[in-house]
Amino acid sequence: MPYSDEENSRMMLANIASIEIPPIFSTYIGWLRSQSEDHLARYGVRHDSLHIRQFLPRILLGEYFRDQFLELVVQAKEQGFDVEVHESCQVTDLEATNEGVKLWAEGEPSPALFDLAVIATGHVWPDEEKSTRTFFPSPWSGLMEAKIGACKVGIMGTSLSALDAAMAVVIQHGEFVESEREQIHFDLDEGSEKLRIVLMSRTGILPEADFYCPIPYEPLTIVTQEAIDHEISAGADGLLNRVFGLMVEEIECADPAWSKHLALNTLDADSFARAWFADRKMNDPFHWAEANLYEVERNKRDKRTVPWRYVILRLHEAVQPIVPYLDEQDRERFNVGLARVFIDNYAAIPSQSIRRLLALREAGIISVLTLGPDYKMDVKEQQTEISVGQNVYKFDVFIDARGQKPLKTKDLPFPALRKQLESGGDDIPDVGEDYTLLQPESVRGRIAFGAIPYLMHDQPFVQGLTVCAEIGEAMAKGIFESAPNTRRRLPFSDG
Numbered sequence: 085m086p087y088s089d090e091e092n093s094r095m096m097l098a099n100i101a102s103i104e105i106p107p108i109f110s111t112y113i114g115w116l117r118s119q120s121e122d123h124l125a126r127y128g129v130r131h132d133s134l135h136i137r138q139f140l141p142r143i144l145l146g147e148y149f150r151d152q153f154l155e156l157v158v159q160a161k162e163q164g165f166d167v168e169v170h171e172s173c174q175v176t177d178l179e180a181t182n183e184g185v186k187l188w189a190e191g192e193p194s195p196a197l198f199d200l201a202v203i204a205t206g207h208v209w210p211d212e213e214k215s216t217r218t219f220f221p222s223p224w225s226g227l228m229e230a231k232i233g234a235c236k237v238g239i240m241g242t243s244l245s246a247l248d249a250a251m252a253v254v255i256q257h258g259e260f261v262e263s264e265r266e267q268i269h270f271d272l273d274e275g276s277e278k279l280r281i282v283l284m285s286r287t288g289i290l291p292e293a294d295f296y297c298p299i300p301y302e303p304l305t306i307v308t309q310e311a312i313d314h315e316i317s318a319g320a321d322g323l324l325n326r327v328f329g330l331m332v333e334e335i336e337c338a339d340p341a342w343s344k345h346l347a348l349n350t351l352d353a354d355s356f357a358r359a360w361f362a363d364r365k366m367n368d369p370f371h372w373a374e375a376n377l378y379e380v381e382r383n384k385r386d387k388r389t390v391p392w393r394y395v396i397l398r399l400h401e402a403v404q405p406i407v408p409y410l411d412e413q414d415r416e417r418f419n420v421g422l423a424r425v426f427i428d429n430y431a432a433i434p435s436q437s438i439r440r441l442l443a444l445r446e447a448g449i450i451s452v453l454t455l456g457p458d459y460k461m462d463v464k465e466q467q468t469e470i471s472v473g474q475n476v477y478k479f480d481v482f483i484d485a486r487g488q489k490p491l492k493t494k495d496l497p498f499p500a501l502r503k504q505l506e507s508g509g510d511d512i513p514d515v516g517e518d519y520t521l522l523q524p525e526s527v528r529g530r531i532a533f534g535a536i537p538y539l540m541h542d543q544p545f546v547q548g549l550t551v552c553a554e555i556g557e558a559m560a561k562g563i564f565e566s567a568p569n570t571r572r573r574l575p576f577s578d579g
């Protein structure tokens with residue numbers, strides 16, 4: 085979905101570069117180099133400037149994946165596999181039965197039968213019908229095709245999706261012009277002078293620019309898988325604090341100066357998040373963005389890694405396995421604390437997106453509003469009102485761009501499967517090492533479940549292409565090795 089030309093514009097950049105994208109047949113950079121000058125030029129990309137750390141339009145990445153997919157189908161057929169591809173075919177239901185997994189598709193009178201079905205339905209956004217001319221419940225609910233006038237536009241959110249939403253609006257009112265020295269300014273169309281965009285969030289913090297670091301990641305020394313497994317097996321009581329203690333050791337070892345500056349040894353899993361954001365909260369978001377852009381660009385030129393940024397980046401994946409084992413209170417502490425730090429760090433955005441933001445600010449179009457913990461949102465027919473204390477902000481068009489929310493079994497759009505899973509008693513689908521569903525017995529091992537929003541409860545950082553590749557590989561192994569379907573959520577067998 086993020087890479088299709090139906091739902092995205094050429095302006096929207098991937099925040100993953102060739103160096104990180106797990107190749108299928110060719111690497112992304114290899115594929116890019118095999119494209120013609122003219123073809124790349126359509127995306128504003130120059131052949132002679134291609135490199136492995138470059139962030140490019142998401143639609144171009146989508147073209148690569150489509151090409152690789154078609155090649156995959158050809159090769160599978162050559163090897164004797166029977167492959168059928170049904171594009172634009174809406175699956176309406178699934179059910180595991182004694183005869184096999186039944187799969188119903190729109191326009192098909194009877195269900196097809198499979199030994200194994202894989203659900204990889206991706207992001208779930210509100211339907212286009214839920215949008216009006218003045219309110220979009222997500223940037224992916226009809227905004228790309230909608231005509232947005234030069235009016236007051238409010239965007240709930242200040243990170244990736246919010247920036248996509250802002251781009252979708254501004255390209256209707258002008259264009260970004262790039263100078264030789266990577267400077268960008270925004271040329272506003274005549275007649276669009278009234279366009280104003282306000283990005284808003286509780287903290288009013290903008291994402292930082294993607295930073296240089298060694299890839300593949302260097303291993304951690306203290307927060308190893310063994311150390312994490314050991315803490316999980318020691319029980320939920322105090323788990324978050326114990327793992328935070330390990331994190332502190334790891335960070336101190338990686339970056340003693342930063343640890344001292346932050347007084348890391350005085351912090352806990354809650355105050356660490358406050359300390360992480362403290363400086364940014366006190367500064368103007370655009371000034372901060374400008375300074376941060378300068379810093380990361382200089383580091384990229386010098387191939388300099390900032391140790392504390394890099395260690396936090398590697399820690400998010402190492403720490404994630406504890407999430408399903410946290411008790412309710414610690415899970416909440418994790419969600420409002422460490423998870424935000426990790427997401428802020430790994431969801432850094434391309435420098436180009438920061439330059440565009442700064443250009444929009446320079447043009448007097450965009451601003452950021454800090455809402456704080458208490459605000460009210462009132463969606464009216466003509467306008468949306470946001471109230472913060474005594475202040476009421478009114479917007480002619482409003483876009484809710486807060487990103488994907490975790491979903492539960494009750495949200496599944498497949499009624500028969502939903503009923504089967506609900507009879508198993510779990511409110512989130514429970515999957516094994518190979519991502520096949522574990523319960524109830526009737527579905528066990530017969531449906532592989534890789535639909536991201538439903539996995540997010542236990543794996544909050546599951547989004548991203550490298551994780552997609554890992555999930556795909558785990559499912560494929562499961563099919564070919566028919567390994568015993570061990571429980572993904574329990575590294576230690578308790579009986």
Ligand SMILES: Cc1cc2nc3c(=O)[nH]c(=O)nc-3n(C[C@H](O)[C@H](O)[C@H](O)COP(=O)(O)OP(=O)(O)OC[C@H]3O[C@@H](n4cnc5c(N)ncnc54)[C@H](O)[C@@H]3O)c2cc1C
Binds near residue numbers: 174204550
């Ligand atoms: C706006 C946006 C930008 C992103 N940018 C990046 C990025 O730059 N780098 C990165 O690593 N990750 C990015 N991500 C994260 C993203 O989750 C993954 O990169 C990846 O797209 C997830 O793949 P997927 O196959 O699980 O889901 P999707 O890519 O969403 O694909 C799901 C597919 O299932 C189809 N489908 C859904 N329901 C049905 C049904 N009932 N019947 C038939 N078909 C169905 C959909 O039409 C869609 O084609 C981004 C996410 C978003 C939302």
